[in-house]
Amino acid sequence: MRHSSSATLLFLAMLASCDIVEFPDNTGNGGGPAPEGPARKVLLEDLTGHTCNNCPAATDIAVDLHDVYGNALILVAVHATAFAEPAAPPFDNDYRTIAGEAYINTFGVGSLPAGFVSRREFNNSVILGDGNWGSAVADIINTPADMEVLFNTVTFDPGTNTVNMTVQVIPVNDLTGDHNLTIYLTEDSVVSAQIDNQQSPPDVLNYVHRHMLRDNINGTWGEPVISGAAAAGDTLTLSYNYVLPAAVIDPAKCSLVAYVYRTDNYEVLQAEEVKVQP
Amino acid sequence: MIGTGTGALRLIPFMALLLIGRSGLAQAPDSTATPPPHTGPDLPQVHGNFSTDAQYYRVDSVIGAEVPDEKMGINAWGNIQYTQGRFTAGIRFETYEPPLLGYPAGEPYSGTGIGYRYARYSIDDLDITVGNFFEQFGQGMAFRSFEERYLGVDNAMDGVRVKFQPTEGIYLKGVVGRQRFGFDDGFNNGVGIVRGADVELSLTEFLPTAFPAWVEKGRNLVLGGSFVSRYQEDKDPLRELPENVGLWAARANYTNAHWNLYTEYAYKINDPNASNDFIYKPGQGLLMNATYSTKGLGISAGAHAFDNMVFQSDRATQNLFNLNINFLPTLAKQHTYNLPATLYPYATQPNGEVSYQGEVFYKFKKGTPLGGKYGTKLAVNYCTAWSLDSTAMPDDTLQFKGYTTAFFQRGERQYFSDFNIEVRKKLSKTWEIAATYLNLVYDIEVVQGKAGAPVVFADMFIVEGLHNFTSRNSVRFEVQHLRTNQDKGNWVTGLAEFTFSPHWFVAAMDQFNYETLDESFSQNGEEVEVKRTHYPIGSMGYIRGGNRFTMNYGRQRAGIFCVGGVCRQVPASNGLSISITSTF
Numbered sequence: 050m051r052h053s054s055s056a057t058l059l060f061l062a063m064l065a066s067c068d069i070v071e072f073p074d075n076t077g078n079g080g081g082p083a084p085e086g087p088a089r090k091v092l093l094e095d096l097t098g099h100t101c102n103n104c105p106a107a108t109d110i111a112v113d114l115h116d117v118y119g120n121a122l123i124l125v126a127v128h129a130t131a132f133a134e135p136a137a138p139p140f141d142n143d144y145r146t147i148a149g150e151a152y153i154n155t156f157g158v159g160s161l162p163a164g165f166v167s168r169r170e171f172n173n174s175v176i177l178g179d180g181n182w183g184s185a186v187a188d189i190i191n192t193p194a195d196m197e198v199l200f201n202t203v204t205f206d207p208g209t210n211t212v213n214m215t216v217q218v219i220p221v222n223d224l225t226g227d228h229n230l231t232i233y234l235t236e237d238s239v240v241s242a243q244i245d246n247q248q249s250p251p252d253v254l255n256y257v258h259r260h261m262l263r264d265n266i267n268g269t270w271g272e273p274v275i276s277g278a279a280a281a282g283d284t285l286t287l288s289y290n291y292v293l294p295a296a297v298i299d300p301a302k303c304s305l306v307a308y309v310y311r312t313d314n315y316e317v318l319q320a321e322e323v324k325v326q327p
Numbered sequence: 328m329i330g331t332g333t334g335a336l337r338l339i340p341f342m343a344l345l346l347i348g349r350s351g352l353a354q355a356p357d358s359t360a361t362p363p364p365h366t367g368p369d370l371p372q373v374h375g376n377f378s379t380d381a382q383y384y385r386v387d388s389v390i391g392a393e394v395p396d397e398k399m400g401i402n403a404w405g406n407i408q409y410t411q412g413r414f415t416a417g418i419r420f421e422t423y424e425p426p427l428l429g430y431p432a433g434e435p436y437s438g439t440g441i442g443y444r445y446a447r448y449s450i451d452d453l454d455i456t457v458g459n460f461f462e463q464f465g466q467g468m469a470f471r472s473f474e475e476r477y478l479g480v481d482n483a484m485d486g487v488r489v490k491f492q493p494t495e496g497i498y499l500k501g502v503v504g505r506q507r508f509g510f511d512d513g514f515n516n517g518v519g520i521v522r523g524a525d526v527e528l529s530l531t532e533f534l535p536t537a538f539p540a541w542v543e544k545g546r547n548l549v550l551g552g553s554f555v556s557r558y559q560e561d562k563d564p565l566r567e568l569p570e571n572v573g574l575w576a577a578r579a580n581y582t583n584a585h586w587n588l589y590t591e592y593a594y595k596i597n598d599p600n601a602s603n604d605f606i607y608k609p610g611q612g613l614l615m616n617a618t619y620s621t622k623g624l625g626i627s628a629g630a631h632a633f634d635n636m637v638f639q640s641d642r643a644t645q646n647l648f649n650l651n652i653n654f655l656p657t658l659a660k661q662h663t664y665n666l667p668a669t670l671y672p673y674a675t676q677p678n679g680e681v682s683y684q685g686e687v688f689y690k691f692k693k694g695t696p697l698g699g700k701y702g703t704k705l706a707v708n709y710c711t712a713w714s715l716d717s718t719a720m721p722d723d724t725l726q727f728k729g730y731t732t733a734f735f736q737r738g739e740r741q742y743f744s745d746f747n748i749e750v751r752k753k754l755s756k757t758w759e760i761a762a763t764y765l766n767l768v769y770d771i772e773v774v775q776g777k778a779g780a781p782v783v784f785a786d787m788f789i790v791e792g793l794h795n796f797t798s799r800n801s802v803r804f805e806v807q808h809l810r811t812n813q814d815k816g817n818w819v820t821g822l823a824e825f826t827f828s829p830h831w832f833v834a835a836m837d838q839f840n841y842e843t844l845d846e847s848f849s850q851n852g853e854e855v856e857v858k859r860t861h862y863p864i865g866s867m868g869y870i871r872g873g874n875r876f877t878m879n880y881g882r883q884r885a886g887i888f889c890v891g892g893v894c895r896q897v898p899a900s901n902g903l904s905i906s907i908t909s910t911f
Contacts, residue, residue, distance in 0.1 A: 066522065066556035066558070066571040066573055067556065067569075067571055067572070067573035067596050068569035068570055068571045068572070068596075069569065069596055069597060070567050070568070070569050070597055070607060071726065072567075072725060072726060073566040073567045073568070073599070073607055073726070073727055074566065074567070074725075075563065075564060075565055075566050075567040076564065076565055102778065106604070110565070113565050114564065114565065117564050117565065118564070157435070160645070163645075172517070172518040172641060172643070173508060173509065173515050173517075173518070174434075177643075178601050178643050178644065178645035179601075180600065180601040180605060180642065180643030180645070181643035183562070183563040183564050183565050183566075184560075184561070184562035184563050184643070186564070187562040187563065187564050188562055
């Protein structure tokens with residue numbers, strides 16, 4: 050009977066294994082305390098497309114997360130996959146980029162919505178559904194950073210549509226391995242058609258696309274900023290002169306996003322965002 | 328399906344099984360089979376099996392077949408099982424270098440490594456397994472860990488299982504572990520922890536003296552109850568997610584010489600997940616089956632309703648092939664003929680469905696007007712599935728319940744119906760024939776996720792014949808026709824399969840998508856140019872002892888394969904495929 054008693058106890062213990070949530074809103078927690086030193090910011094790349102009917106709901110989650118974490122969370126909407134291909138009007142715009150297509154091919158993205166959260170594995174996968182974004186962001190954000198990424202200077206010349214920038218990468222700890230710096234140009238609030246299954250009818254002609262990736266300023270995979278090793282306190286500086294592409298609608302809504310990632314596993318260790326016109 | 332002993336198109340690789348036909352789908356070698364009864368001295372025994380499917384791909388622009396960089400794909404599995412008395416241990420090696428195109432259905436597989444390993448022993452009435460195992464409670468509505476190898480679905484548990492029989496007629500099971508999630512030079516496990524317990528009471532075994540008449544007449548009542556809980560950490564900053572999500576189920580099964588009555592009800596507490604848009608509504612499911620059988624007559628009826636019953640060990644996974652804790656079977660007939668099986672298969676809609684089915688089987692006796700000299704078999708089947716009657720909740724900004732439901736009340740949208748009738752008759756000592764008619768209604772937008780696609784209305788006629796030339800040599804043939812004005816239009820399929828027992832078989836099949844006999848085809852309301860495409864494929868095989876070799880060459884069409892409303896694009900391919908199975 051000892052066996053059956055144990056089994057009964059086990060059964061009863063499991064019966065208690067239920068968490069019933071009456072009021073799920075959790076946004077009052079605010080993301081927890083920041084560390085004493087530099088904190089790690091998170092890059093959330095929202096992979097999307099204008100004919101992806103579930104993507105606007107995912108973007109809403111990203112924006113909600115940004116409301117919680119503020120500037121510690123950097124959002125970039127990467128329009129890619131067949132869902133972003135030009136189609137019959139009103140979906141005849143092409144917001145894809147060479148870099149965006151390269152990313153989805155490299156990481157093997159098969160369906161949308163999906164995203165990368167600092168391109169770090171969460172639950173065994175770099176490609177994350179929107180249901181995992183919040184948890185994956187919480188896992189990284191406000192943890193101690195290995196480096197700082199700073200836009201030292203950013204100036205914009207409206208006459209030539211040129212932005213000049215100086216980016217500094219300063220390791221907080223001694224680092225080993227190869228690291229690249231990539232800089233994005235993003236444009237916020239681009240008004241264009243989108244299929245949104247949260248709306249009726251779902252074809253929304255004046256959908257506001259957020260944080261759209263427009264171009265990579267220094268190539269799809271950036272360029273080396275740490276080769277082999279770097280010591281804490283080193284200052285690594287890179288400068289760029291960049292002419293905004295013709296596709297940009299409003300420079301005032303453009304931002305620069307710089308991030309440093311490990312080239313062996315693509316994980317983004319630190320990111321920073323600044324307006325083109327501060 | 329008329330049996331012929333072998334079957335050339337029955338052991339073709341994965342893609343062919345999906346898109347050419349699943350008739351006689353080969354059963355994957357069972358790596359968790361119960362050890363043989365302990366009948367002799369405890370001599371150690373080693374058994375095993377091996378199976379592989381490989382394909383060399385060719386470019387075929389007509390059907391859009393592409394070639395991977397590696398030019399070929401190969402899936403292979405090898406089981407080794409050691410048994411000594413009441414102890415068993417097993418291991419399975421797997422290779423995907425690279426996997427066949429479109430394989431698996433869920434999380435990717437790659438590389439070579441160990442996909443399954445376990446050790447198991449029993450002593451007195453206690454049976455313990457450590458490592459990987461498959462298990463099921465009831466009909467699986469609460470818990471089912473299983474493998475469908477040729478689809479690439481495997482949610483094997485990795486943990487501990489304990490079975491115990493405290494007394495005659497009472498069976499207890501307990502499981503704890505994580506579920507398989509993909510393969511990368513070895514199996515990976517999902518993030519959630521699954522805990523489950525099941526108790527079953529067999530009345531006539533437990534109290535035989537209280538029910539002597541039942542024992543004598545072969546009657547029994549089995550009662551069961553299950554509880555399964557998933558733990559997954561919550562770090563979400565937006566919502567408080569339940570870390571421990573529980574599901575309980577109760578079931579009853581009455582049987583006697585003619586009747587089998589089964590019912591099961593399950594209830595799941597709030598489980599916000601990717602498939603239900605993270606709502607906090609509880610889920611529930613109810614299924615009922617009744618069968619009656621006597622000599623020459625069989626009748627079955629079934630019904631079920633499922634509401635918000637997706638239960639996976641990762642709440643955020645977006646693929647319904649991955650990490651399923653429970654299993655919700657469809658009531659639809661699982662056709663084995665090529666066209667109905669692979670063009671419009673139905674899968675349960677786990678987050679909201681009401682379904683009914685009925686089937687009658689009758690054999691007209693020999694010597695009667697309809698039975699003739701050898702008798703005639705008749706089977707009539709009908710199944711339908713509908714949306715669940717539910718209403719979205721307005722202003723759902725506090726508890727995020729999503730919607731309200733009138734449980735077991737069907738909604739206004741019909742997902743599926745299938746009426747089919749089959750007549751089978753042996754005409755002479757050397758001829759046997761079967762004729763089938765199917766009428767199908769298929770909401771392809773819901774089942775396959777084709778946005779905006781109209782409902783498919785299809786009629787199918789199938790004739791199958793078997794002729795035995797000698798006691799060893801035979802030919803089996805099929806002619807199938809599908810007519811519809813929707814989706815891909817009309818199809819015709821021809822198949823001939825020659826068997827030269829006991830070693831050889833040869834087969835040829837062509838699927839012809841001629842769409843329409845008219846000059847233009849109205850596809851989804853738009854007139855398009857008619858494209859007529861043949862998908863020919865040839866097959867041959869050799870069987871000797873425990874070894875079987877099969878080779879196929881030809882086209883395999885692209886298609887959609889669905890489970891639970893989530894559909895996966897299966898690519899078209901053209902090339903040579905080889906399969907080997909072996910046991911020792």
